[in-house]
Amino acid sequence: MGSQGGGPPATSPGQQLRALFYVLSPGESAFRTVEEVPDYVDKSIPFFITFIGLEFAVSWVQKRKLPGRINDGISSLSLGILSRLPDVLFRSVDLISYIYIWDKYRLFELPWDSPWTWYLTLLGVDFAYYCFHRISHEVNILWAAHQVHHSSEDYNLFTALRQSILQKYTSWIFNLPMALFIPPSVFAVHLQFNLLYQFWIHTEVITSLGPLEWILNTPSHHRVHHGRNPYCIDKNYGGTLIIWDRIFGTFEAEDAKVVYGLTHPVNSFNPIMLQLRPLAHIWNTFWATPGFCSKLSVIFKGPGWGPGKPRLGLPEEIPVITGKEVPFNPSVPAYLNCYAVVHFAVIVDFYTELLATVTVLSQGTILLRIGFIILSLTSFGLLLENRSKAGILEITRCLVFIGVYKLGYLRSQFSSLGYAYEVLFSLCAAFWGIQIMKQITSSKDKHH
Numbered sequence: 001m002g003s004q005g006g007g008p009p010a011t012s013p014g015q016q017l018r019a020l021f022y023v024l025s026p027g028e029s030a031f032r033t034v035e036e037v038p039d040y041v042d043k044s045i046p047f048f049i050t051f052i053g054l055e056f057a058v059s060w061v062q063k064r065k066l067p068g069r070i071n072d073g074i075s076s077l078s079l080g081i082l083s084r085l086p087d088v089l090f091r092s093v094d095l096i097s098y099i100y101i102w103d104k105y106r107l108f109e110l111p112w113d114s115p116w117t118w119y120l121t122l123l124g125v126d127f128a129y130y131c132f133h134r135i136s137h138e139v140n141i142l143w144a145a146h147q148v149h150h151s152s153e154d155y156n157l158f159t160a161l162r163q164s165i166l167q168k169y170t171s172w173i174f175n176l177p178m179a180l181f182i183p184p185s186v187f188a189v190h191l192q193f194n195l196l197y198q199f200w201i202h203t204e205v206i207t208s209l210g211p212l213e214w215i216l217n218t219p220s221h222h223r224v225h226h227g228r229n230p231y232c233i234d235k236n237y238g239g240t241l242i243i244w245d246r247i248f249g250t251f252e253a254e255d256a257k258v259v260y261g262l263t264h265p266v267n268s269f270n271p272i273m274l275q276l277r278p279l280a281h282i283w284n285t286f287w288a289t290p291g292f293c294s295k296l297s298v299i300f301k302g303p304g305w306g307p308g309k310p311r312l313g314l315p316e317e318i319p320v321i322t323g324k325e326v327p328f329n330p331s332v333p334a335y336l337n338c339y340a341v342v343h344f345a346v347i348v349d350f351y352t353e354l355l356a357t358v359t360v361l362s363q364g365t366i367l368l369r370i371g372f373i374i375l376s377l378t379s380f381g382l383l384l385e386n387r388s389k390a391g392i393l394e395i396t397r398c399l400v401f402i403g404v405y406k407l408g409y410l411r412s413q414f415s416s417l418g419y420a421y422e423v424l425f426s427l428c429a430a431f432w433g434i435q436i437m438k439q440i441t442s443s444k445d446k447h448h
Contacts, residue, residue, distance in 0.1 A: 031189065
């Protein structure tokens with residue numbers, strides 16, 4: 001997607017803002033070809049930042065406290081970046097598969113510029129999302145990917161960006177029936193709008209939207225979906241609309257105070273651990289479970305299933321919420337939080353530069369930059385967990401940066417920052433070298 005020569009004029013800031021709330025009209029967002037469809041998601045990044053800042057301000061005014069924590073916020077943003085890295089290398093699997101079915105097997109073609117096609121696609125994309133989302137909670141192997149989004153114990157706009165790197169490789173299947181009659185350009189618009197709409201509902205600063213609560217998915221409804229209270233489990237799967245939950249019996253209104261996160265928290269800020277640990281758990285459970293049918297059940301039944309239990313497990317085994325739950329929040333020095341924020345901002349700079357220049361970079365350079373970003377995000381996670389070995393990974397990361405930056409494989413989008421980055425990473429490498437030497441000396445003293 002994205003405008004190319006001969007495509008439509010760039011979307012205005014007002015249109016981008018309205019796209020975030022799914023209130024662009026059919027006439028403003030109808031395109032003949034996929035190539036003409038704007039990249040609404042990437043163009044919404046400035047609004048993501050603005051709304052996160054606004055959420056912090058409103059939360060401070062309302063409650064005299066911030067809506068999240070540095071460690072959890074960086075973890076969410078890291079998972080968001082990680083989930084987008086495959087798109088740097090490959091075109092969206094949603095669009096590839098959709099266009100293939102459209103080209104080969106479509107039964108008939110609805111007009112791309114008809115308002116009726118536009119509204120039908122809105123309903124179709126949202127219903128497909130409901131089906132996929134519900135199955136992602138009810139099939140263990142799909143839950144292993146989707147649980148990443150639920151792993152935060154905070155609920156704020158950062159949480160909206162906490163996404164799975166694996167989920168997109170199964171969600172595309174649910175959109176394929178629409179490819180038999182709905183043009184890909186219309187589908188590409190609504191696929192983005194459905195995703196963007198779900199950003200702003202991840203907040204506690206909006207309590208209720210009145211009559212709209214009957215039709216739309218709202219912050220209140222989605223807070224329930226993210227809760228680990230027994231009454232919240234497997235409820236409110238809708239993306240833009242809540243009508244599907246009301247129709248199919250999965251709706252639950254917000255009642256008791258919601259406690260967020262997984263019923264069995266992962267207790268990690270390491271993005272690789274958060275993405276892959278559930279798969280490792282399924283692997284181990286699969287081999288430990290006797291019987292071929294039971295092994296298949298480990299994969300395809302619910303995450304709460306066990307031998308002799310119903311498909312989705314036993315409700316009484318869901319941990320009781322006492323209201324005294326304490327989020328995973330390792331104590332780290334204040335300077336380490338500042339360090340993580342500064343270095344994460346640097347990685348955002350490199351990530352943004354990668355997106356802007358990917359078409360002119362060699363495959364080797366792209367892979368090297370992706371590798372450095374993954375190394376950095378992993379290191380930040382370990383630092384924020386205050387792991388004893390985190391310093392070794394961080395000094396390695398700093399030295400790698402100095403080498404690849406000198407060789408020209410990494411670039412900032414701000415050329416004036418090049419020298420500052422070299423100084424920063426050199427000083428940080430020296431700092432972590434001193435810290436490691438202190439640890440070694442302290443360990444020897446204890447041993448003697």
